[in-house]
Amino acid sequence: MAGGLTTFNIQDGFVEALVRGYRLGILTDSEFNHLSQCETLEDVRLNLQETDYGNFLQNEPSPLSPAMIRSKAIEKLVCEFEYLRSQAAYPLSKFLDYIVYDYQIDNLMLLLKATLKNPQVNVAALTEQLHPLGKFKDGIIRSICTFENSPRGYAELYHTVLVGIPVGKYMRIFLNEEGEKGMRATGQVRSLLEEMPTTKLENSLRKYYLEDFYRFCNEEIGGETGAVMSSLLKSRADAYAINITLNSFETALNDLNMRPDRQNLFPSIGHLYPDGFSKIASVSNDDELGQSLRFWKQYNKIFESYRSEEKTIDDLFYEKEVMECELAFEGQFNYSCFYAYVRIKEAEIRNLTWISECIIQRAKSRIMQHYVPIFTRSAQWRS
Numbered sequence: 001m002a003g004g005l006t007t008f009n010i011q012d013g014f015v016e017a018l019v020r021g022y023r024l025g026i027l028t029d030s031e032f033n034h035l036s037q038c039e040t041l042e043d044v045r046l047n048l049q050e051t052d053y054g055n056f057l058q059n060e061p062s063p064l065s066p067a068m069i070r071s072k073a074i075e076k077l078v079c080e081f082e083y084l085r086s087q088a089a090y091p092l093s094k095f096l097d098y099i100v101y102d103y104q105i106d107n108l109m110l111l112l113k114a115t116l117k118n119p120q121v122n123v124a125a126l127t128e129q130l131h132p133l134g135k136f137k138d139g140i141i142r143s144i145c146t147f148e149n150s151p152r153g154y155a156e157l158y159h160t161v162l163v164g165i166p167v168g169k170y171m172r173i174f175l176n177e178e179g180e181k182g183m184r185a186t187g188q189v190r191s192l193l194e195e196m197p198t199t200k201l202e203n204s205l206r207k208y209y210l211e212d213f214y215r216f217c218n219e220e221i222g223g224e225t226g227a228v229m230s231s232l233l234k235s236r237a238d239a240y241a242i243n244i245t246l247n248s249f250e251t252a253l254n255d256l257n258m259r260p261d262r263q264n265l266f267p268s269i270g271h272l273y274p275d276g277f278s279k280i281a282s283v284s285n286d287d288e289l290g291q292s293l294r295f296w297k298q299y300n301k302i303f304e305s306y307r308s309e310e311k312t313i314d315d316l317f318y319e320k321e322v323m324e325c326e327l328a329f330e331g332q333f334n335y336s337c338f339y340a341y342v343r344i345k346e347a348e349i350r351n352l353t354w355i356s357e358c359i360i361q362r363a364k365s366r367i368m369q370h371y372v373p374i375f376t377r378s379a380q381w382r383s
């Protein structure tokens with residue numbers, strides 16, 4: 001078990017103080033309100049100078065764009081995270097690595113999707129689209145993007161993915177489960193990667209990641225970290241399973257004979273696991289999904305809001321996750337605040353990008369449609 005009331009600060013106290021300091025720099029309701037009143041992105045630049053973002057846009061030429069603001073905001077997050085990582089000792093260092101794995105999966109899928117569709121893809125342009133927090137070494141990126149469309153090429157890709165990147169272990173599990181144990185046979189690898197929908201690969205990698213992160217938090221760290229992170233990861237697994245179900249209704253996975261395959265994509269963790277997952281695995285439409293969730297108050301409320309078209313299902317789950325991540329900062333002497341910080345910063349950057357988009361499109365009346373409140377003292381759940 002990592003640390004405790006008497007020993008936590010010896011090894012991790014300084015790094016925890018850093019992340020709590022970073023948390024104080026998250027944009028407030030008042031600052032977001034000022035940004036919402038801006039008429040141009042130059043006004044946004046000026047308003048952000050009065051916040052923790054400071055002059056992070058000072059070297060960016062006019063005219064600014066939402067993509068540019070998002071990119072620079074992510075760059076700031078990455079700098080903060082990397083400093084935290086440089087000060088961390090095991091097991092916190094490994095915990096922070098697991099946060100990075102999340103983004104590496106996104107980057108891996110972006111590379112594979114682009115390369116499988118277009119073997120002549122522009123590597124430099126594709127690299128710019130990767131999330132900086134999950135960046136691979138340049139050699140790994142080139143190997144993934146330039147492999148030959150041949151059995152030998154697929155064999156090299158397989159070995160590169162497995163040996164060269166940490167999330168390769170999830171790829172190995174996927175290939176072993178999809179084929180026979182002798183999965184290193186190049187023909188099988190080629191067949192799987194070419195013929196299988198990339199969504200199945202992506203969903204499977206995410207499932208293995210959540211299960212592995214959950215195991216690490218509970219078995220290798222334990223204590224308060226295990227308790228808080230268990231709840232956060234279970235909530236994320238639930239949202240993941242519900243989203244898979246919703247997105248499958250117009251696909252082959254909604255066929256009666258294919259629903260077991262759909263359920264196999266659900267993680268083996270969650271507040272809904274196992275009974276709730278068994279229920280939603282058998283549904284065929286929105287109405288049946290709503291009925292299966294009626295026994296879980298929090299998800300029933302989210303689904304009712306979604307059905308009434310108040311907000312998208314992604315926005316509703318984002319709000320729930322932000323709420324739970326805010327609560328993670330209420331405790332001390334555990335690592336959950338590091339995970340919560342990164343997730344909340346992602347929500348902040350999402351808000352900042354959306355506000356910028358609305359300003360550019362002269363549609364500021366739409367800002368609240370996808371805006372997710374962060375550390376709002378008047379939030380309904382706090383009362």
